[in-house]
Amino acid sequence: MAEAADSPDPDVVRALRALSNPMRLQLLSWLREPERHFPPEQAIADPAEVGVCVSHIQAKAGLAQSTVSAYMAELERAGLVRSTRVGKWTHYKRDEQRIAQLVTVLGETL
Secondary structure: OOOHHHOOOHHHHHHHHHHOOHHHHHHHHHHHOHHHHOOHHHOOOOOOOOOEEHHHHHHHHOOOHHHHHHHHHHHHHOOOEEEEEEOOEEEEEEOHHHHHHHHHHHHHHO
């Protein structure tokens, strides 16, 4: 039996689980370059600073708002995105520091 020290980091497992869904992976990819994937003229806040409104993500994905919200919540629980409220709208932005840490940990452990 493997020792507890050999157990995978739960944060890494959570992130990999979030990334195992093709649409969540696509959403994270779109958020890498929000100015390329989401029309800036429709933004109510700066996508580079605040993130992209969930309604714009939903429109691009072509999925129900509740599905997109659930996908984004999963990415947020995994630490891959951060949310910010602007009025009644939620905006999402990648957490580049956390993503870089994940890549480093994967490089060291796989």
